[in-house]
Amino acid sequence: MSQTVSKVRTAKLELYRKKGKIHAKATAGRFNTLRWAMVWLTQAVFYGACWLTWSADGLERQAVWFDIAHEKFYLFDLVLWPQDALLLAIALILAATALFLVTALAGRLFCGFACPQTVYTMIFSWIEAKVEGDHLARLKLDQSPPGLRKFGLRLIKHGLWLALAGWTAITFVGYFTPIRELLPAVRHWAVGPWEGFWLIFYAAFTYVQAGLAREAVCQHMCPYSRFQGVMFDETTRSVSYDTQRSDCIDCGICVQVCPTGIDIRDGLQYPCINCGLCADACDEVMVKIASPTGLIRFASERELAGRPPPRGWRQRPRVAAYAGLLVVFALLGAWTVATRPLLRVDVLRDRGALLRETAEGRIENAYTLKLMNLAEAPRDFTVEVSGLPGLEIVGERHFASEPGSIRAVSLTVSAPGDSELRGIQPISFHIKARQDPASELVEPSSFALGR
Ligand code: SF4
Numbered sequence: 001m002s003q004t005v006s007k008v009r010t011a012k013l014e015l016y017r018k019k020g021k022i023h024a025k026a027t028a029g030r031f032n033t034l035r036w037a038m039v040w041l042t043q044a045v046f047y048g049a050c051w052l053t054w055s056a057d058g059l060e061r062q063a064v065w066f067d068i069a070h071e072k073f074y075l076f077d078l079v080l081w082p083q084d085a086l087l088l089a090i091a092l093i094l095a096a097t098a099l100f101l102v103t104a105l106a107g108r109l110f111c112g113f114a115c116p117q118t119v120y121t122m123i124f125s126w127i128e129a130k131v132e133g134d135h136l137a138r139l140k141l142d143q144s145p146p147g148l149r150k151f152g153l154r155l156i157k158h159g160l161w162l163a164l165a166g167w168t169a170i171t172f173v174g175y176f177t178p179i180r181e182l183l184p185a186v187r188h189w190a191v192g193p194w195e196g197f198w199l200i201f202y203a204a205f206t207y208v209q210a211g212l213a214r215e216a217v218c219q220h221m222c223p224y225s226r227f228q229g230v231m232f233d234e235t236t237r238s239v240s241y242d243t244q245r246s247d248c249i250d251c252g253i254c255v256q257v258c259p260t261g262i263d264i265r266d267g268l269q270y271p272c273i274n275c276g277l278c279a280d281a282c283d284e285v286m287v288k289i290a291s292p293t294g295l296i297r298f299a300s301e302r303e304l305a306g307r308p309p310p311r312g313w314r315q316r317p318r319v320a321a322y323a324g325l326l327v328v329f330a331l332l333g334a335w336t337v338a339t340r341p342l343l344r345v346d347v348l349r350d351r352g353a354l355l356r357e358t359a360e361g362r363i364e365n366a367y368t369l370k371l372m373n374l375a376e377a378p379r380d381f382t383v384e385v386s387g388l389p390g391l392e393i394v395g396e397r398h399f400a401s402e403p404g405s406i407r408a409v410s411l412t413v414s415a416p417g418d419s420e421l422r423g424i425q426p427i428s429f430h431i432k433a434r435q436d437p438a439s440e441l442v443e444p445s446s447f448a449l450g451r
């Protein structure tokens with residue numbers, strides 16, 4: 001008897017999960033609503049942020065802009081330079097730790113709700129459903145012989161997909177080349193070689209990943225699905241089928257709505273992206289048969305085994321560790337941003353001549369100072385020198401600097417030649433901005449006094 005049931009179940013579901021493309025049935029419910037909310041939120045940020053402008057020192061520029069040519073990243077008021085690589089490292093660690101924390105708490109929540117693959121697959125599937133109809137209509141169309149209607153529908157669908165993929169690529173490149181300059185260039189295809197490459201590559205990538213590959217990416221290409229299990233513990237709440245209950249009527253709807261075509265009743269599987277659509281669909285069935293909802297729900301192994309929920313952080317060491325790391329790196333990032341200097345200086349000794357003696361018997365050394373004004377405002381710098389008796393700068397020591405610029409200045413430093421000190425002696429350059437005299441930068445260097 002149970003064998004017969006199993007055979008019927010397999011035959012029923014084969015259509016959805018084994019043969020060809022998966023056409024998931026549309027479903028409604030709280031998880032579906034949450035997923036669409038995430039689509040709107042993430043895409044409003046992605047498609048919208050490149051259009052925002054920001055005024056700094058009377059100049060208007062794109063608010064979020066990776067200016068590769070000038071090695072700067074603009075994020076509203078914050079301008080990051082290659083010297084701020086530490087911040088990038090902290091941001092990456094923060095993102096990874098947040099992902100680990102979310103996974104330890106609720107499984108592959110990121111995959112099901114915010115991963116770009118999921119988000120674009122949802123949008124592309126929505127377009128497909130609008131053009132070709134619901135899952136049954138799409139299955140019928142797939143199986144129908146070639147004809148004018150099929151060709152027309154496919155043409156419209158792929159045309160819309162390509163248009164969206166193209167716009168996505170323009171938006172992506174628009175974070176590197178200001179989008180208001182990029183658009184007219186794209187219109188006349190007067191873009192540079194790198195822009196051209198990325199426009200074509202990113203459009204093709206989006207079209208293939210979200211339109212053609214879809215669930216295959218989650219099932220066969222995503223490395224995260226392979227190692228996410230190490231972040232799970234018995235308290236991790238992921239989408240699960242409650243085997244203790246006997247309410248399943250084997251309707252198969254949970255499989256029909258699954259975007260990766262799996263049967264959650266077979267237990268936790270790596271292709272499951274934790275989207276909750278099967279839970280939404282099953283809840284609807286449970287309501288119809290007047291059984292309690294939650295036959296499929298976000299539940300932990302512990303909960304499904306009927307054990308009490310964990311009490312305190314001690315019973316959730318993994319979650320506590322990830323949360324602790326997240327707080328530490330968030331504070332470290334905030335501190336790094338708050339205290340990052342707006343002036344950086346590289347001192348280079350003149351390699352040509354180590355020292356020179358003047359007619360007055362003084363010894364002079366030549367230097368080049370690279371003054372990096374990281375502020376988005378012009379600044380005037382004053383340079384002083386210390387470390388030896390009678391040490392002084394010969395000539396100009398005040399230098400004006402443009403906003404966000406690097407200025408190389410040549411300096412001559414002089415010391416009395418009758419000093420008892422000899423050889424290479426340590427000295428320091430002191431640089432401060434007139435606009436911010438309280439913060440002084442001290443750069444160590446050396447002075448050659450001769451033998
Ligand atoms: S939707 Fe619910 S009732 Fe229907 S097969 Fe899936 S688990 Fe069983």
Ligand code: SF4
Binds near residue numbers: 260273278
């Ligand atoms: S099994 Fe359920 S939660 Fe997992 S991918 Fe399929 S529909 Fe989403």
